[in-house]
Amino acid sequence: MGTEQILPNADILLMNRFGKHFFDYPSETKIAVAQDTKQTNLLTLPNPHELTTSIRATAQVFEDPKSIALLNRIKMIAPSDANVLVIGETGTGKELIARHVHELSRRKHRPFVAVNCGAFSESLVESELFGHEKGAFTGAFSTKMGWFEAANTGTLFLDEIGDLPLSIQVKLLRVLQEREVVRLGARKPIPIDVRLVAATNVRLEEAVLAGHFREDLFYRLRVAHLELPTLRNRPGDIIPLAEYFVTEYTRRLGYKDIKLDEQSKNKLLKHSWPGNIRELENVIHHALLICKNNIVRIEDLQLSSIQLQKHKEDYTSNSDIGTNTNLIEALHKLFEEGEDDLYSNLEETIIRAAYNYCHNNAAQTAKLLGISRNIVRARLIKMGAINALR
Secondary structure (H helix, E strand, O other), X not given: OOOOEEOOOHHHOOOOOOOOOOOOOOOOOEEEEOOXXXXXXXXXXXXXXXXXXXXXXXXXXXXXXXHHHHHHHHHHHXXXXXXXXXXXXXXXXXXXXXXXXXHOOOOOOXXXXXXXXXXXXXXXXXXXXXXXXXXXXXXXXXXEOOHHHHOOOOEEEEEOHHHOOHHHHHHHHHHHHHOEEOOEOOOOOEEOXXXXXXXXOOOHHHHHHOOOOOHHHXXXXXXXXXXXXXXXXXXXXXXXXXXXXXXXXHHHHOOOOOEEOHHHHHHHHHOOOOOHHHHHHHHHHHHHHHOEXXXXXXXXXXOXXXXXXXXXXXXXXXHHHHOOHHHHHHHHHHHHHOOOOHHHHHHHHHHHHHHHHOOOOHHHHHHHHOOOHHHHHHHHHHOOOOOOOO
C-alpha cells in the first residue's frame, strides 16, 4: 500500500536491559565436535568467539547422562512444528536449547527470532509482539511489523514468558489458535507461519494456580516440553564446560595454553553453581586473568558465596520456620539427590497423605490443605486415586 514498514524498535534489536540479545537472525547455532580423542557434543551461540557481557549461557555440552537424555529428547521433538516450553533456571542455556530445536527442524534456514518478554513495559509489549500501523497511538510515526511477523516461516523464541501481562496472554493465545496477527490500529489480520518456543525459569503451574498465567495458554504452549537440569544436577558436564571456557578465553586473551589443576577441578565439582553455566564461564574468565604459570589453581577460583541451601541457623532464626526443622532437613536431602520432577512428586505425596489422613474425603482434604476442592479432585484424578466420574 506504499506505507513504509520497519522492524521492531532498533534500540531493542541488539540487547535488552540486562544485555541479553533478543533479535538474532538468521540463526547460526551449531553443534560442534571437539577435535580430540574424546568427542564432546558442544552447543554454542552465534559468533561464540566474540567477547560477551550478557547474562545468558553461551555454551552447552552434553556429557552427563542427564544432558545426553535431554539431547535425545530434543532430537525427537525438534522435527515437528509443535510448540515447545523450555523450563530451567537462569543460566542453564534455555536459548541455546531453543536455537538447537530450530536447527534440527525444517525451519533451520528460516529466521530465528529471540525475544525477552521481561524487557518490555506493559504499554509496549503488544506493539512489539504484534506490530502497529502508522498513527495507531501517539508516537506511531510509521507502520512497524512485530516479532511474530519478523519470525514468519521460522521460529520465535519467547524468553521469560511468565512475565507477559494477562491482557497480552489472551491475545497471544488467539494468535496461536488462529495463526494470524492483527497489528495495533489495523483490522485486517495477517496470516503467519511461526513455530513458538517459550521459556521460563518459574513453575508456570504455580502461576496458573495463583491466577497470574492463563491455564489455556499454558496447555497451548506445553505441547512439548524440555526441562533443563541445573549444572549442579549434571556434574558430568562441569569439567568439559570448564575446559571449553578455558580454551575459549585463552584464545580470546591471547594467552598460551592454560590448564586446570586437579584441585581446581575438584573445587568446581563441589560448588552448587546457583548461576549455572553463566556463573561457571565468569569464574573461568576471572581465573585466567589472575592465574600464574599457565595453571589455574584452587586459589584462582573465586566462587559465589550464594548457596542453594541456607544454613540451618538461617531458618531457626525465624520461630515460625524453626519448628519445621525436620521437614527442611528432609527437603535438603531431596534437593541434594536431584530427583526429576521433584515439585510434582512432593505435591502428589502431600495430597495423597492428606487424603488418606481425611479418610478419603476430598472436601476435608481441601479444607486441611487450604486449597479448593476442585484442585484436590483434579490432582486425585490425575494420580488415579479417584475416578473422574466420581
